[in-house]
Amino acid sequence: MKVTRRQFTKVAGVGAAGLAMAWQQACTQVAETGEVSTETVHTLLDAQGSRGIYERQEEFERLRRAVANSIRISNELRSFPLDNDEQPLTIFHRG
Secondary structure, three states, rough: OOOOOHHHHHHHHHHHHHHHHHHHHHHHHHHHHHHOOOOHHHHHHHHHHHOHHHHHHHHHHHHHHHHHHHHHHHHHHHOOOOOOOOOOOOOOOOO
């Protein structure tokens, strides 16, 4: 079976949209309950491939807590106030 660029783009776009929706759902769950549901983490895992070590319950629970913690840290960093006039810490020079 030969896959055209158009078909590939359509499949890749649907996959990316599904992953983005699952991540947004995880963010909403953390904001409302403080944790991510098992179903949402399973959806995120399925989007990235095989579940591997996360088939074991204790590893899966560690992952679920890590996802919730990652979302909290992300929200904390995004809420940090920045001055528009503040220079970045790293400046890249060309050449």
